[in-house]
Amino acid sequence: MVRVKARQWFAGAAIGVALGVGAYAAGSAISGNESTPAAADVARLPNAPPTGTAPGPDVTPLPGSTPDTSQPFWYVPYLNQSYKTPLFDGTIAGVHIASGGDYGLPCDTNVTPVEGAAGLTAVAGTPFSLTSSFRPDGIASPDRIIVGLCRGRPVSAEATYPVTSDPATMRYGGTILVFRHAGLPVAGLSIPRDRWSAGAIAGRPAAIARPILPDIGLGDSAVVVLDGGVVTIVSASGIPQAQVEKFAAGLFQ
Amino acid sequence: MNTRALVIIGALSFIAGLAGLLNPLFPGRAAATTENVTLGVNPGPDHSPDALNCLWHSECTSPVKAGTALDWANSFSANEVIYWRSYGYRSLGSGTLGKGTIKDYTGTCSGIRVEVTDDFGFVKGSIYYVHQRSWTYGATFAINASPSWSYTSATIGFSWSDELPNCKSMLLWTGQHLHQDAQSGPYTPNYGVFTSLQSYPVDSYYDWQYRQSWQWNY
Numbered sequence: 001m002v003r004v005k006a007r008q009w010f011a012g013a014a015i016g017v018a019l020g021v022g023a024y025a026a027g028s029a030i031s032g033n034e035s036t037p038a039a040a041d042v043a044r045l046p047n048a049p050p051t052g053t054a055p056g057p058d059v060t061p062l063p064g065s066t067p068d069t070s071q072p073f074w075y076v077p078y079l080n081q082s083y084k085t086p087l088f089d090g091t092i093a094g095v096h097i098a099s100g101g102d103y104g105l106p107c108d109t110n111v112t113p114v115e116g117a118a119g120l121t122a123v124a125g126t127p128f129s130l131t132s133s134f135r136p137d138g139i140a141s142p143d144r145i146i147v148g149l150c151r152g153r154p155v156s157a158e159a160t161y162p163v164t165s166d167p168a169t170m171r172y173g174g175t176i177l178v179f180r181h182a183g184l185p186v187a188g189l190s191i192p193r194d195r196w197s198a199g200a201i202a203g204r205p206a207a208i209a210r211p212i213l214p215d216i217g218l219g220d221s222a223v224v225v226l227d228g229g230v231v232t233i234v235s236a237s238g239i240p241q242a243q244v245e246k247f248a249a250g251l252f253q
Numbered sequence: 254m255n256t257r258a259l260v261i262i263g264a265l266s267f268i269a270g271l272a273g274l275l276n277p278l279f280p281g282r283a284a285a286t287t288e289n290v291t292l293g294v295n296p297g298p299d300h301s302p303d304a305l306n307c308l309w310h311s312e313c314t315s316p317v318k319a320g321t322a323l324d325w326a327n328s329f330s331a332n333e334v335i336y337w338r339s340y341g342y343r344s345l346g347s348g349t350l351g352k353g354t355i356k357d358y359t360g361t362c363s364g365i366r367v368e369v370t371d372d373f374g375f376v377k378g379s380i381y382y383v384h385q386r387s388w389t390y391g392a393t394f395a396i397n398a399s400p401s402w403s404y405t406s407a408t409i410g411f412s413w414s415d416e417l418p419n420c421k422s423m424l425l426w427t428g429q430h431l432h433q434d435a436q437s438g439p440y441t442p443n444y445g446v447f448t449s450l451q452s453y454p455v456d457s458y459y460d461w462q463y464r465q466s467w468q469w470n471y
Contacts (some may be wrong), residue, residue, distance in 0.1 A: 143434075
């Protein structure tokens with residue numbers, strides 16, 4: 001009788017230990033482990049109220065420093081530094097990139113605008129498609145959809161996709177804009193010159209502008225591709241670079 | 254080992270593990286304070302009052318296509334400046350609620366947008382200013398807020414006296430004006446105030462064009 005009871009107690013203790021270890025492991029997996037080595041720019045929850053004034057326009061990050069995103073105004077010095085850098089004006093991957101610009105749409109008559117869902121439908125399955133096969137978390141239905149038709153054929157298309165922020169998952173949110181056009185190989189973008197480089201998207205040569213903080217996505221970024229006479233411009237703000245590139249690649253699939 | 258000791262160890266391990274399982278429900282630290290924040294964004298024309306030329310629309314065609322934008326005249330002079338105007342509310346603290354960043358919004362037509370980022374770095378959508386340009390893409394300005402509402406005014410660009418050929422070809426622009434819109438999700442248009450084609454004060458607390466609210470937990 002005593003030996004049987006002891007086995008039962010021992011088994012109960014073993015099950016308790018196993019359940020405890022399993023539950024802790026599950027909790028850690030869901031919540032993330034704070035001892036994990038930090039990325040260059042890792043997001044952390046706020047832990048202080050925003051009091052006082054934000055850093056002035058002359059405050060920039062110390063060289064080599066990483067942001068402490070648990071503090072209010074953590075991002076301001078990075079935006080200040082970006083604003084001090086001249087904007088890019090040059091050609092990468094066959095596309096001239098600068099602020100503004102005339103795209104020279106090839107049409108011998110007025111271009112007909114088609115807005116909203118009808119615009120998305122008008123360019124579905126064409127090189128002017130506004131729908132990516134990759135949808136980042138938090139992406140919403142697009143604002144301001146305008147498709148240009150020349151005698152019934154698409155010559156331009158644009159859509160603005162908001163990406164909502166969510167402090168519970170440390171998603172900062174932002175915007176992804178898609179603009180695809182025929183005509184001149186130009187892209188109207190205003191991004192500092194030190195963030196541009198040549199790369200490839202979906203096997204095609206591309207101009208890529210990285211965000212200020214690529215992992216968090218702080219700042220403006222872009223992907224520009226010239227393919228088959230159509231310029232594809234994906235410009236984003238607040239979106240991690242990997243997601244911007246996946247979204248751009250998804251436009252070609 | 255004493256069987257009672259084993260049982261106690263097992264029970265303590267289970268409790269500790271359960272705490273780990275519940276950890277995601279209380280991430281990092283318990284939220285001790287909740288602060289309510291509201292941002293009201295006013296019209297952006299240079300002068301107040303200014304004439305409203307087209308009621309709520311997406312494009313001001315005939316008939317008007319329904320939408321959340323308003324067209325302001327802003328045509329006292331060529332290339333007339335436009336402003337960010339807002340009233341910010343915070344239930345607990347005074348200072349700012351975030352930053353506005355001026356961004357290039359060129360597509361079919363020229364445009365700029367102001368992206369709102371709260372003090373903690375979370376984006377709270379954009380206000381769109383179409384047919385406009387700026388000299389200061391990437392510049393930021395503080396958006397003031399307090400329990401008694403704080404006003405902010407900042408020059409962000411100008412209403413272009415011309416437009417891109419593509420925009421004109423689509424008949425989306427017929428002369429200098431300010432087409433002001435907002436990201437549809439977070440912002441609520443003030444349909445109750447701007448109900449007729451007339452002049453409105455553009456810097457009044459009551460004449461906000463879009464508004465949104467959120468909470469901070471820290």
